[in-house]
Amino acid sequence: MRGRVRRLVPGVAAGCAAAICLIAVLGLRGVSAAADPATPAFYTERVRPILIANCGKCHFSMNHKGGLAMDTRASMMKGGRDGRVIVPGDPGNSPLVKLMRHEGPAKDPKPMPPKSPRMKDADIAVVEQWIKAGAAMPENGR
Ligand code: HEC
Numbered sequence: 001m002r003g004r005v006r007r008l009v010p011g012v013a014a015g016c017a018a019a020i021c022l023i024a025v026l027g028l029r030g031v032s033a034a035a036d037p038a039t040p041a042f043y044t045e046r047v048r049p050i051l052i053a054n055c056g057k058c059h060f061s062m063n064h065k066g067g068l069a070m071d072t073r074a075s076m077m078k079g080g081r082d083g084r085v086i087v088p089g090d091p092g093n094s095p096l097v098k099l100m101r102h103e104g105p106a107k108d109p110k111p112m113p114p115k116s117p118r119m120k121d122a123d124i125a126v127v128e129q130w131i132k133a134g135a136a137m138p139e140n141g142r
Contacts, residue, residue, distance in 0.1 A: 036133075037129045037133035038133040038134055038136055039136060040136045040138045042130055042133075043130060043135075043137035043138070044138060046130070047126060047127055047130045048137075048141075050119075050123045050126060051127075054100075054112075054116070055070060055112065055113060057113075058113070066080040066081050066082075067079075067080040067081035068080030068085060071141050072139065072141040073137050073138065073139045073141060074139070076137065076141065077135075079095075086135050087131070088134045089132060089133075089134055090131070090132075091128040091131040091132050094131050095109075096127070096131075097124065097127060097128055097131060099111055099112035100118075100119055100124050100127065101118075101124060102118055
């Protein structure tokens with residue numbers, strides 16, 4: 001009897017350790033997809049909701065103010081009437097970020113979003129982080 005218990009215990013312990021390990025790995029994968037700014041998942045889960053909330057009315061779906069449609073990767077990278085709005089790897093030279101930070105011209109184009117308070121710094125930082133890491137996003141923009 002005692003011998004059996006002794007043989008059983010390490011087996012159970014190993015099984016539990018494996019289960020915990022599996023949960024940890026799956027958990028980390030779930031988090032890291034959106035935590036790594038170089039992945040399209042980061043765009044989908046972190047950046048896109050910020051753009052929809054602050055710019056959606058005028059730059060998504062049917063509305064392409066200033067010629068800028070944020071809907072797909074192609075339209076985002078093409079930019080607006082005045083050309084590129086994102087320079088991958090260089091948020092400081094990306095008009096998209098400059099207008100959000102109110103560091104662009106006073107008009108034409110104006111600070112974005114126009115007529116609204118400046119965006120939260122934390123939200124701007126997420127967009128900057130994403131552009132700095134290469135501005136990866138799914139082709140279909142979702
Ligand atoms: C209320 C509507 C509105 C919202 C909301 C808005 N924009 Fe705009 N956006 C415009 C208009 C209108 C233009 C055209 C330029 C102008 O008249 O200043 C423009 C132009 C731009 C341009 C320049 C395009 C070009 O090539 O000239 C960028 C970049 C831009 N917007 C980014 C943003 C970002 C980023 C947000 C969200 C943080 C945003 N906009 C939110 C209306 C809006």
